[in-house]
Amino acid sequence: MVYIAIRGRLLLSLGMLSAAIIAFQLALMQVLSIVQWHHFAYMVISMALLGFGAGGTLLSLFRQRLLKRIHWLLPVLMISCGITMSLVIYVSQFAFIRFDSYLLFANYAHIGRLLLTYLLFFIPFLLGALAIGLIFDHYVALIGKVYFANLLGSAAGGLLLLALLYFLLPHRLPAFISFLPVIAGTMIIPVDHESSRFKNKVALFLFAFIAFISCTGSIIIPPQLQLSQFKDISKALLLPDARIKLEKASPYGPIQAVTSPVLRYAPGLSLLASQPVNASTAVFINGDWVGAVTGSSQPDTAFILNYTSFDLPYRMADRKDVLVLQAGAGIAVAHALSHHATQVVAVEPNAILVAALKHELAADNDSLFYQPAVTVHTQEPRNFLFSDTTHYDLISLPVAGSFGGSAGLYSLHEQFILTKEAFLSMWPRLKEGGAISITAWMDYPARNPLKLLATLTEALEQLNIRQPQHHIAAIRSWGTISFVVTKSALTGTEIRNIRNFCNQWQFDPALLPGLQPTERARYHQLQDSSFFQNMDQLLSTGRDSLYADYDFNIRPAIDNSPYFSQFIRWKSLPRLAEYFGNRSIPFFEIGYVLVVITLVQIALISFVLVLLPLFKPGWKDKSKPGVLLYFGGIGLGYMFVEMVFIQHFTFYFGHPVYAAAAVITALLLFSGLGSFVSGRLEGKRKLLLLVFTVIIVLLFIYAAVLMPLLRQTAQSGLPVKLLIVFLLMAPLAFCMGIPFPAGLSQLARTQSPAIPWAWGLNGCMSVISAALATLIAVEAGFTMVMWLAAFAYCLPLIVLIFYLI
């Protein structure tokens, strides 16, 4: 076989193409997170990944014709994949294609634009997938090595992108990645193949040259991203004399600081406050508001938060040692200093943001992070709490929810800082007179304040505090509600101080021992008293009935399902639609609605793609159900495992990017090794049965012990954590790398026309399971996803037991 000679090159080329596809997928996600929101990123990418399903279908339908031309078709497909990668972002920014998330539900023309965007991003994936599918099919005899190259390349691509994120702004990423498929394709242009005519070779090299020009051009002139007009930063940039003061790449997304003489921040300011609200610089990540950067060396009478409900903890008692979790742009740190705190520990996971606040933005915050009282830790708050041994007078948390609601854009955002366990882990860090403070926006219908109170109450009960109401104080402005939870029962002095503060600045106490009903709405009346009734019910034995009856999910978030901002309950939708109108419904929780829509779309399209090849003549019927169960099951199971590991390790590493890097690398690397040895299992059905049994057993064990194990070792250093992760994942991932190539080998012996279908099927199921895993995690928790992954792996086991393929 002539191709044997270039097998090494081909494997390298396949690895590069696989790396490019994964890296391009992650880069597109970043780009779309900026121009829209990450749910759309997810939606479009899922759609694009259906390229694999479509690739499998095309191969099924035109298999012989495509395989016959594989020598020149492979380079053409790879080079085309590179060219399209370099161009799609430009095209997606044309006015007639650009869609807007919000307008999808307000202007139906945008649905058409969304479909065009789908189609556009689908192209490079389809081209790349076709190339990979052709290689899998043509070299099925070497499937172990081929799949190994594919997985190893994918792992490298994930890591490459993560490295690039530190140095390049997202709109520059695709251009760099697009070189990989072009190089991969150029490498395998058949130079010594007798049947390839000189003309063909010249044409291929010329094509490669044009591709290099295109990729280079997109590096020199990167596409300009047009952000949604509804993004926070878009609105800020419309302000008079607004300018972007700072722009930095970061693994969390690009950090931008905007300054304007009219940009001010004074959340829920007292209506009696008469001093001017000074302009501040605002920081955005991915175009979303992070916080205001305000000067900190002002006399405390001028510090704006002192005239908001945020000031409550400082009015109750002296707070000398303060811990600020998720410090963001640092306003809570400045607030603590304005009250003469002697030690302020700021914890902010985004090191690049901290560096910007220390350098480029130091003039805006009066060198806040250089103040002798301030210590900064670039760690995830939960991880910090695991290792910290200091005791504090106050632990300050970031605002829950956003002004006017975020239309549920954060519903699928994992917030480990707002779970019940998070509050439990803060408790030991408090001094005897210490307190935790957190503020939420008063939303309508009430969601954030109630869920917050439910979380605080349940946490206190778990700490064996019999009367939580003696430990919680809450006050309301016209727009905010601030909670303070005290370690010791509220003292008479504290209660008096709270009342004095409320009277001085016209806030209303909402929770306070000995509170009279008339006190609750003296200055800020609500439409009715149901909000207070609900608060009281949360503190009473009627809590569970409120959970059951309330139209939104206000049960506390837990580590197993850390979605604090997920409030939607499907059964309430008809009633809410009746209240607010059908058109309003998506805006309650756009994020969640979109993932559901995504899942439905993908399921429908996958169904079509998977069904199509079944109508192809000349294919024995008896193997179809077996192929469907076997490859569908491993596609579903593999992605479930990947998703649930990323979710778990986000908690562990405190950083979704590191978690994704660790999981993608470990999973793909060890799966690659499994794939490499899979050739030795050929025809050894019993061994394969054992592999599946090991996978299922391990998944059940992990479902039970993974989270506790991670909690036990959460305070370890990064090297130890990485070692633990690799040890945990190695056996499972190794075994999970075996079934796919082993299954394809089996098909090659008995039913080779089914190979592309099996591969496409596996791709489709992987995409479906990515969206499905998220929904299951939200509704039933991570553990359930793990169990379902185990169940998915039972399907191929059944196929093997009953000789269905």
Added chain:
Amino acid sequence: MVKQQIERRGVKDTVVLKAMRTVKRHAFVPASQAGNAYEDRPLPIGYGQTISQPYIVAYMTEVIKPQSNFKVLEIGTGSGYQAAVLSAIVKEVYTIEIIPELGKSATEQLKKADCKNVQVKTGDGYHGWKEHAPYDAIVVTAAAEYIPPPLISQLKEGGKMVIPVGSSFMTQMLILVEKKKDTATTKSLLPVAFVPLTRKK
């Protein structure tokens, strides 16, 4: 629109209803949205802004109890529709828009609609419009997470200020600020027929 969306939901002030019938909403929405002008929902007008649903405009107008001798300040002109509705009822309307393009197009539309008693200014609404203060009422249509102190000081004793809170694509909750004896109190107003959400119908 007025009968179905506004009267049926409880807006009774005849002066407000008349103004809602008189002012042509389609003149204040972008051409691409003209077909949806009389639908019961907010509409996008560009620059990340929306024109509120007709019912909210009517409700906000009714809430300030407008009289023919009133001087009203509006913060956030947007499309100019709210100013046009106010102009049909009160003596003088002063409106401030921070985005120059919106300010310009609203000025043109208001001129076309023959609203002679409206003055539009492009600028920062934070400082209000001192030259014409004090005002009988202030209508804030641009959501801000704080109420600028200068606005409260430009409100007459007994004056009312109304502010929408919530996603601009939904029926919003309104905050009514009332100034009495140098203090300001607020009331949350819910424009939808209200049954507490926890009670089953």
